Amino acid sequence: MSAKTTVPAVAMTAVSMVLTLAVVVMWLGEAMPWPVALVVGLGIDGGWLATLAYERRLAAQGDHSTAVTAVGWGFGLVATAVLIVHALTAEGNAGAWLAVAWLPLAAKALWLVHGLWERTALTAHALKTIRGIQQEARDEAAVARARLRAEAVTEETRLTAVTQAGARVAHVQARTAHALSRAWSTLEAAREGEDTTRALTCVTSRVTPGVAPSWELPVWGPTAPVPALTLDSAPALTDAELDRLVDEIRHSQTPALSYREMAARFRAAGHSASEVRLRAAWKRVVA
Template structure:
């Protein structure tokens, strides 16, 4: 309520000033041609009509309603008061400008009440304002958290890039040093190979390293080729033997050795099995030997 009074204060003050000014002008202007009591009644009637329409407008506004005829009547009273002030200013000698300067007050009062009505239609309750404040604060908090997270991620990424760059630089320096040492060793080896004393020494203690060369001075110690390696073809994987295949191979080994008059044990069967180029797990091979011999003991 206090806040509502504060917002309506300018309109109330302007209305009071314009009413007092209108009443004084009516009494001064009409008092010369009629009794002052009659002029006072005319001024009070003008102000009273204005107040009545204004009060009715405010009552409708409080109910959330609006009446165009009442609004038109209120503006008619405001224009009438302004007309009285303008007419009085035009008939006064010597101070017409001063009276014209205050002739706009009734219209200004009506305009202030119009603005106050618009403010009331868009005004929010304290609960709504508090809810809006909470929403805005939540949005600010989320934005601050998002900015902090982005800054942290940027710092982490920068640290990671610095670490990767430093590691790359260390690897490059190590490779450079290794290449330098390898180049020095290779140069030393090449210089040694080109020397006559090296060829003579190698010829004295080893076979000639260069086939087809008969002269000692022509014998050369060829360096190994430093270059790309030829890929070696992958070994073919032997197919996995089934239990039936294992049993058949073990039976065949036992029968073959039996024809020679030999009785073979499991260890001998396993040795002959692998010597034949077969492969199998120890557990599966032992189980095949048991099935082939009917021996259930380990």
Template sequence: MRTKTALPAVAMTTVSMVLTLAVVMMWLGTAVPWPVALVVGLGIDGGWLATLAYERRLAAQGDHNRAVTAVGWSFGLLATGVLVAHALTVDHAAGAWLAVAWLPIAAKALWLVHSLWERTALTDNALTAIKDIQQEARDDAAVARARLRAEAATEETRLTAVTAAGARVARVQATTARTLAGAWSTLESARQGEETGRALTSVTSPVTADVTARWELPVWGPSEPTGAPALEAAPALSDDVLDVLVEEIRTSEHPALSYREMALRFRAAGHSASEVRLRAAWKRMVA
């Protein structure tokens, strides 16, 4: 690769040296013997070639010498000056000679560019490593983009499913609430209706003579369940004690409390009794 990049500079240097030697031979050949003109031309080309070789050796060692560079440019300028002077003194084809007079300077410029390329040139292993790193970075970026797109699609699907499920739950809750509200409205109407009370009294009067029963349907509201350990720990009340407690709670206010209010205060006071026994005690006290 290094040889291929140096080929343009080598070719232009060779052409410049040949032209310089030819011009010196033609220009000085009429004034001095041709061996003298040959020595002058070879001297210019040789000095240029020697300084160029020394510059290349210093560049290969990573060094640089301003004096050698100045001498090399001096030989290049000298060769260019010879070509320009020859073009200005010839009687014909002056434009053609002026057109090639810039070749020595161009050759020096190409060697300068080649030296700059060598300073930044990398080995094949380094270039391969750089390509691998760039390819790995591109692969990682592609994988990251694919992962982000997949996560976005998954999140969109999840949100859609959650939204749909929430909507279904909301519809079910609304339907349930409407059903419960209707049922409770029916129960409340039945509890407060006079016909319901008279119907229940007519049914129970033959059984509970001389007793005016108060019929109340259960009230829909929050409840606090009592755990089994608490019930087991509470002492069992006898019927006499239970009757006394029920009577005290029932007559604690005027008018007397209903069964539901009495039962709530009975259990709130920490007493324990089954619903059957408590209802029986209530009936005995009312009777």
């Protein structure tokens, strides 16, 4: 991963150093011997390269020196100034030289970017852990979205089924109410008709001669409670009488009857007793 930032910085540095050396030799070679100009160019490039190497050494140790950085930028500015002055004084190719005058500063900026990348770079294990955490978060989010969608579809299906069932129930109730209304209307018309009693009397006159029955059809409306019938019930049997009857019915057949057969014959004979008393008498007789 470091090659992505190191290779461009190294290439830009090499190009800018070659350009600086060539410009110094061509520019100063006219005013002084070319070996002297070569020494000046190598001095500029050498100072720049030395400060750059020292900065890289400090960065590798996790340290930083503002003075060394300032000196490195100073050499870069000097190289850029040399290229700019040469471009302005050159004849015919000033634009081309100005176009490459920024290369020393660009190389310095690339080394700055490389240093920032090194200070923020992570190991392969850390990157793998981060990717795992991110993938786990994406998986959980996808599962949550799928669960919410499934619950929404289920709820929608349930609401649709309930709504349809309610609509069917309401439709059936409406039809039933309409049918009842028509039936009661028909009964009411028959009850209020003038010929209803005469027609019914004609039908039953041969069955009950001399009797004029009173026909009353049901009325759809409030009803009055019917009083309960009052009947004179027979006196309750005593325990002794109940035991005697149970014993007689039980031994009225050989072998002796079971409790169910005895109870059936007891009630068929017209006797009355609660189930609790009858079972208690059976237990006493059997014991």
